[in-house]
Amino acid sequence: MIHRCNHLTRAYSTENGFSLDVYEKTCDGYKAARKIFGSMSPAEVIEEAKKANVRGRGGAGFPMGVKWSFMKPHPTKPAYLVVNADEGEPGTHKDRTIMERNPHSAIEGCIIACYAIGAHTAYIYVRDELHLSKARLEGAIKEARAKGYLGKTPFGKDYPVEVVVHTGAGAYICGEETSLLNSLEGKRGEPRLKPPFPAQAGAFGCPTTVNNLETIAIVPTVFLMGGDAFSQQSELHSLKDGGCRLFGINGHVKTPGVVELAVGVTLRELIYDIGGGILGDRDLLAVIPGGSSTPVLRPEDTLSAPDEKSPLHKWHGKSVLDVPLGVDTMRASGTMLGTCCATVMAEGTCPVMAMQNLMSFYHHESCGQCTPCREGSAWLDRVVEKILDGKGSMEELDQLHDIANGIMGNTICAFGEGTAMPALGFLRKFRKDFEAYVRGERKRESARLALEG
Amino acid sequence: MTFALNPDRERELEALLLKYPTKMAACIPALHLCQDQNGYIDEEAMLYVAGRLELPPAHVKGVVTFYTLFNQRPVGKHQVWVCKTLPCALRGAGGILAHCEKRLGIHPGETTLDGKFTLRTAECLASCGTAPMMQVDKTYYEGLTLEKVDEILASLGASVNGAP
Numbered sequence: 001m002i003h004r005c006n007h008l009t010r011a012y013s014t015e016n017g018f019s020l021d022v023y024e025k026t027c028d029g030y031k032a033a034r035k036i037f038g039s040m041s042p043a044e045v046i047e048e049a050k051k052a053n054v055r056g057r058g059g060a061g062f063p064m065g066v067k068w069s070f071m072k073p074h075p076t077k078p079a080y081l082v083v084n085a086d087e088g089e090p091g092t093h094k095d096r097t098i099m100e101r102n103p104h105s106a107i108e109g110c111i112i113a114c115y116a117i118g119a120h121t122a123y124i125y126v127r128d129e130l131h132l133s134k135a136r137l138e139g140a141i142k143e144a145r146a147k148g149y150l151g152k153t154p155f156g157k158d159y160p161v162e163v164v165v166h167t168g169a170g171a172y173i174c175g176e177e178t179s180l181l182n183s184l185e186g187k188r189g190e191p192r193l194k195p196p197f198p199a200q201a202g203a204f205g206c207p208t209t210v211n212n213l214e215t216i217a218i219v220p221t222v223f224l225m226g227g228d229a230f231s232q233q234s235e236l237h238s239l240k241d242g243g244c245r246l247f248g249i250n251g252h253v254k255t256p257g258v259v260e261l262a263v264g265v266t267l268r269e270l271i272y273d274i275g276g277g278i279l280g281d282r283d284l285l286a287v288i289p290g291g292s293s294t295p296v297l298r299p300e301d302t303l304s305a306p307d308e309k310s311p312l313h314k315w316h317g318k319s320v321l322d323v324p325l326g327v328d329t330m331r332a333s334g335t336m337l338g339t340c341c342a343t344v345m346a347e348g349t350c351p352v353m354a355m356q357n358l359m360s361f362y363h364h365e366s367c368g369q370c371t372p373c374r375e376g377s378a379w380l381d382r383v384v385e386k387i388l389d390g391k392g393s394m395e396e397l398d399q400l401h402d403i404a405n406g407i408m409g410n411t412i413c414a415f416g417e418g419t420a421m422p423a424l425g426f427l428r429k430f431r432k433d434f435e436a437y438v439r440g441e442r443k444r445e446s447a448r449l450a451l452e453g
Numbered sequence: 454m455t456f457a458l459n460p461d462r463e464r465e466l467e468a469l470l471l472k473y474p475t476k477m478a479a480c481i482p483a484l485h486l487c488q489d490q491n492g493y494i495d496e497e498a499m500l501y502v503a504g505r506l507e508l509p510p511a512h513v514k515g516v517v518t519f520y521t522l523f524n525q526r527p528v529g530k531h532q533v534w535v536c537k538t539l540p541c542a543l544r545g546a547g548g549i550l551a552h553c554e555k556r557l558g559i560h561p562g563e564t565t566l567d568g569k570f571t572l573r574t575a576e577c578l579a580s581c582g583t584a585p586m587m588q589v590d591k592t593y594y595e596g597l598t599l600e601k602v603d604e605i606l607a608s609l610g611a612s613v614n615g616a617p
Binding site: 131185188 | 472473474475477478479480481482484485506508512515516519520521522523534537538539540542543544545546547548575576577578579580581582583584588591592593
């Protein structure tokens with residue numbers, strides 16, 4: 001069901017929505033932080049945050065409040081909040097809109113989260129290419145500091161908070177949280193083994209919480225509404241998948257973009273109502289539900305929850321297009337919710353070429369630390385390229401499965417799975433298309449990603 | 454020639470150092486300052502950063518070689534990055550890239566003879582909802598058409614087919 005919200009997006013449609021003035025006047029800006037600093041203990045903040053059932057917006061969907069509760073005071077070391085704004089997952093274009101058009105929500109979120117987890121410094125890690133985002137965040141920090149919301153005594157309380165914008169240098173892997181921490185420390189962005197988890201030893205070896213930027217930006221809303229009321233907006237409240245979030249729609253739709261909706265919208269609504277339907281009113285070939293690492297879905301795919309006791313059973317056998325988009329519902333549909341930004345492919349798109357495009361991306365972006373990922377992503381890229389060129393064999397087509405399976409579970413970070421799972425998705429769901437290339441029935445010259453006209 | 458940041462950028466670096474508990478953490482921002490000044494990062498600049506942040510030169514080189522955005526060779530005055538990843542490709546990024554190649558007379562990775570433009574392909578730049586797009590230096594150009602690309606390149610002084 002489509003239920004539009006405008007907690008974050010109200011500022012988007014207001015002139016100078018990125019300024020402190022507008023944020024305070026039209027978005028109840030800094031009211032939540034002021035209330036918290038005046039009357040709540042950190043433990044109370046975490047309890048309230050848990051009630052909101054905010055599932056991490058970066059793709060993994062881990063409950064935000066639970067993550068905050070992992071932070072334990074260290075006898076000698078400071079704690080840090082690190083905000084992941086390295087938005088780089090192909091198909092994902094939501095965090096950027098917040099930074100550019102409502103940066104104060106992120107700054108206020110940082111203040112509240114720092115207080116909750118016992119941190120005094122928040123680092124917002126922004127990918128370097130997003131120059132406007134960085135400038136807007138820096139501007140917001142300056143304004144907030146001038147008002148005394150940041151600094152030594154925010155809202156009159158002796159609890160110093162500073163927010164620092166840190167820039168990356170063009171590496172997709174730095175969106176992986178431990179890689180991001182290494183990059184923040186001034187190192188190559190190679191992921192770390194876990195444990196220790198960031199809450200034990202994160203940035204600079206200190207207890208650290210890493211949250212996605214959208215997760216942090218919605219925090220003020222959580223406290224303005226109250227955790228429970230926030231969560232209740234969602235149709236999946238009972239699955240502890242609460243509130244509202246930003247949804248993106250891109251690819252072959254008539255009106256691509258980013259909207260703020262209550263959790264519970266379906267892919268069909270996202271594609272045909274929000275996205276305005278498919279370009280040229282073609283049929284839907286496939287949709288990648290939440291960033292390139294989430295396995296592709298076809299309209300005939302269904303959710304599987306045969307166990308009658310499962311809370312997902314009511315959608316058992318339903319088309320993936322008619323299931324509310326949620327962390328658990330997408331998992332039961334053989335994919336992942338990811339970042340909630342869907343990439344739509346119309347009938348006529350070549351799925352082999354689409355897979356090759358993505359494998360070329362993963363090949364380029366693998367950090368090279370683990371052999372299965374470094375070599376595997378390169379092999380996937382090259383073998384699909386070979387098949388597209390009409391030079392591949394059936395053995396090689398089968399080999400692609402082996403290569404992908406050889407990456408799964410054999411790497412330090414989830415990049416490996418993020419490469420192998422979409423690869424397997426394309427291979428399983430479009431086997432006939434791959435075979436057509438091998439048999440020479442289809443040629444690269446007639447393959448298309450963009451639609452004609 | 455020995456590399457050194459100009460006084461303004463040196464002040465920026467000083468301010469950066471106050472933001473982190475370690476000097477090493479300023480490594481990537483410091484390298485950006487060097488690249489902003491020179492357009493690329495050579496051995497001299499790496500040695501400068503290593504000296505300034507008390508890091509082994511090998512560490513700095515390791516960082517420079519890891520990240521896509523650090524140029525290790527001189528580049529054109531303007532860097533044109535055309536996003537080629539799937540969401541942009543579905544909206545015609547292939548045509549945009551081909552047009553840039555034709556218009557500038559170069560392939561991705563090359564620089565025009567007059568040194569004005571370096572053409573490169575980019576992986577997803579988070580503009581999927583406004584695809585196709587390209588980044589020129591620090592500016593995003595979204596919802597591109599071939600006509601818009603012509604306008605943008607012309608405004609930056611591109612001559613037809615890269616002829617000087």
